[in-house]
Amino acid sequence: KAGVTQTPRYLIKTRGQQVTLSCSPISGHRSVSWYQQTPGQGLQFLFEYFSETQRNKGNFPGRFSGRQFSNSRSEMNVSTLELGDSALYLCASSPRPFAEAGYEQYFGPGTRLTVT
Amino acid sequence: AQSVSQHNHHVILSEAASLELGCNYSYGGTVNLFWYVQYPGQHLQLLLKYFSGDPLVKGIKGFEAEFIKSKFSFNLRKPSVQWSDTAEYFCAAVFTGGGNKLTFGTGTQLKVEL
Numbered sequence: 001k002a003g004v005t006q007t008p009r010y011l012i013k014t015r016g017q018q019v020t021l022s023c024s025p026i027s028g029h030r031s032v033s034w035y036q037q038t039p040g041q042g043l044q045f046l047f048e049y050f051s052e053t054q055r056n057k058g059n060f061p062g063r064f065s066g067r068q069f070s071n072s073r074s075e076m077n078v079s080t081l082e083l084g085d086s087a088l089y090l091c092a093s094s095p096r097p098f099a100e101a102g103y104e105q106y107f108g109p110g111t112r113l114t115v116t
Numbered sequence: 117a118q119s120v121s122q123h124n125h126h127v128i129l130s131e132a133a134s135l136e137l138g139c140n141y142s143y144g145g146t147v148n149l150f151w152y153v154q155y156p157g158q159h160l161q162l163l164l165k166y167f168s169g170d171p172l173v174k175g176i177k178g179f180e181a182e183f184i185k186s187k188f189s190f191n192l193r194k195p196s197v198q199w200s201d202t203a204e205y206f207c208a209a210v211f212t213g214g215g216n217k218l219t220f221g222t223g224t225q226l227k228v229e230l
Contacts, residue, residue: 003159004159033217033218035218035220040222041222042206042220042221042222042223043160043206043208043218043220043223044220045217045218045219048217056215056216056217058217090160092160097216098216098217098218099210099216103148103150103165103210103218104162106159107159107160107161108159109159110159
C-alpha cells in the first residue's frame with residue numbers, strides 16, 4: 001500500500017505570495033492532518049480534515065487554510081507569505097478521525113517551503 | 117497552558133551507551149503520550165505510545181518509555197544504542213479536553229558515534 005504522498009517536495013516563494021501544498025493520504029484513509037515543523041518551534045498542529053470538513057484547528061493565523069476533496073486528498077494554502085512561514089509542512093493520514101482511530105496516523109515526507 | 121517540553125536538544129552518545137531522553141508535560145488531566153522518531157531523510161514514525169495501564173511501555177527497535185504521573189514525565193530509554201539510532205526524537209501528547217490534537221515537544225537530536 002502506498003504511503004502518504006506530498007507535492008511538491010520543495011518550494012521557494014517570495015514574501016507576499018501565496019502557496020498551495022497537496023497531500024494524498026494512504027488509500028482508504030479519510031482523515032488528513034497538517035503540521036508545521038520549524039527548528040525553533042518544533043512540530044505544530046495546523047488542522048485536521050475528515051469527510052471534507054475541518055474537525056480541528058491549531059493556533060495559526062487565518063492566512064493558513066485548508067480543504068479536503070471527496071477523494072480524501074487535501075490541500076493547504078498559505079496566503080501573503082512571511083519569512084517565518086519557511087518550514088517543513090507535514091501531512092499525516094488516519095483511517096478515521098484522529099481521536100477515533102486511537103490516535104493512529106502516518107506521516108508523509110513533507111514539503112520544504114522556503115520564503116525569501 | 118498545555119505543553120510538552122524536551123530539555124535535551126542535542127545528545128551525543130557512543131555506540132552501546134545507554135540512552136534516556138527526557139520528556140515532561142504540563143497538564144493536570146488525563147494525557148495520552150507518544151514518542152516519534154524521524155530518521156535522516158525518512159518520514160516521522162511512531163516509536164511507542166501510552167494511553168493507560170502499565171506505565172512501562174515497549175516500542176519498536178528496543179525502545180521503552182516510562183510514564184511517571186507524579187513527575188508529569190514520559191522519558192524514553194534504550195539500554196544500548198546503535199549508530200542507526202541517530203535521528204531526531206519527538207515526545208508528543210494528546211490532552212483530553214484539549215481538542216484531540218497532538219502537541220509536540222521541540223525534539224531531541226540524537227547522534228550516535230561509532
